[in-house]
Amino acid sequence: MRIDLHTHSTASDGTDTPAELVRNAAAAGLDVVALTDHDTTRGYAEAIAALPEGLTLVTGAELSCRLDGVSLHMLAYLFDPEEPAFAAERELVRDDRVPRARGMVEKLRALGVPVTWEQVARIAGDGSVGRPHVAEALVELGVVPDVSGAFTPEWLADGGRAHVEKHELDPFEAIRLVKAAGGVTVFAHPLAVKRGQCVPESAIARLAAAGLDGIEVDHMDHDEPTRARLRGMAGELGLLATGSSDYHGSRKTVGLGDFTTDPEIYGEITRRATGAFPVPGAGGLR
Structure with missing residues (x-):
């Protein structure tokens, strides 16, 4: 089994x-x-x-x-x-996920990454938006090689430059x-x-x-x-x-x-x- x-x-x-x-x-x-x-x-x-x-x-x-x-x-x-x-x-x-993801997008844009909320929302589709969707946007933009590469202090890891608490x-x-x-x-x-x-x-x-x-x-x-x-x-x-x-x-x-x-x-x-x-x-x- x-x-x-x-x-x-x-x-x-x-x-x-x-x-x-x-x-x-x-x-x-x-x-x-x-x-x-x-x-x-x-x-x-x-x-x-x-x-x-x-x-x-x-x-x-x-x-x-x-x-x-x-x-x-x-x-x-x-x-x-x-x-x-x-x-x-x-x-x-769940209700905190959207403002949190928007906050991460804003932090990334301040760091010079041309990510948009529309891009993250498209990736999330009907799912509950979260960090992996923001990470996938970074992959699409060529900022990181894969989703795991976004979960680092440089980007989205806890305490990272673009991390937002939820x-x-x-x-x-x-x-x-x-x-x-x-x-x-x-x-x-x-x-x-x-x-x-x-x-x-x-x-x-x-x-x-x-x-x-x-x-x-x-x-x-x-x-x-x-x-x-x-x-x-x-x-x-x-x-x-x-x-x-x-x-x-x-x-x-x-x-x-x-x-x-x-x-x-x-x-x-x-x-x-x-x-x-x-x-x-x-x-x-x-």
């Missing part, structure tokens, strides 16, 4: 539509895929309607959080998307909100140092004590020693250890199913969830 619990569609910053994503997941030989767009559930209906027979969809989201000045991402699975308190908080985060959840509050909505929480790529500053390992222990369910261990931004360290930490703290591609379509080199989650861990996630249930494929006929 092949299970990938972290993917993105055009509902946020991926390049596959939700329908394309589930079809591509089935073609990649996956049995289970989670749709975890940034701070939104907008892709659910399209993904479910196109879900191929033999593929199960786990509904989720990747939540933007900040702890002691450090950005982090929290994966939330199988929560009730209509639960009002959690829905209102996701809306606050509204982000406190991760302890995120855990509380997800739990109240019947969901399960997993700290995404917690030691991905190539992305920028990470929270200390002591913070992961505090989050575990507050009800965090798991940590994402097998991820493209964790080298082998880091994965071993995280696996040991998961054992010590009683956390579930997951593996996922963090697929973004053509925006990243990683493919669907390049990293996967053990079926027993997946089973435990579904057992803990009470807000929603995995959706079995019906041949895309819904």
Whole structure:
């Protein structure tokens, strides 16, 4: 059984539509895929309607959080998307994305980069606009060679010359909100140092004590020693250890199913969830 619990569609910053994503997941030989767009559930209906027979969809989201000045991402699975308190908080985060992206465009123009808001909006399309869309604009203009090249202190990395802060959840509050909505929480790529500053390992222990369910261990931004360290930490703290591609379509080199989650861990996630249930494929006929 092949299970990938972290993917993105055009509902946020991926390049596959939700329908394309589930079809591509089935073609990649996956049995289970989670749709975890940034701070939104907008892709659910399209993904479910196109879900191929033999593929199960786990509904989720990747939540933007900040702890002691450090950005982090929290994966939330199988929560009730209509639960009002959690829905209102996701809306606050989403609403801040446009002014934030506009602010980054303004900073880049002040640095002499001829990027425009119209260009970024075209790249984002119907998705929730974010840094990857601004990064792709820099690639189009030849300022950087690829999207990863834009996430540096020179450009869009946290604290970078064109970086703009955004509204982000406190991760302890995120855990509380997800739990109240019947969901399960997993700290995404917690030691991905190539992305920028990470929270200390002591913070992961505090989050575990507050009800965090798991940590994402097998991820493209964790080298082998880091994965071993995280696996040991998961054992010590009683956390579930997951593996996922963090697929973004053509925006990243990683493919669907390049990293996967053990079926027993997946089973435990579904057992803990009470807000929603995995959706079995019906041949895309819904």
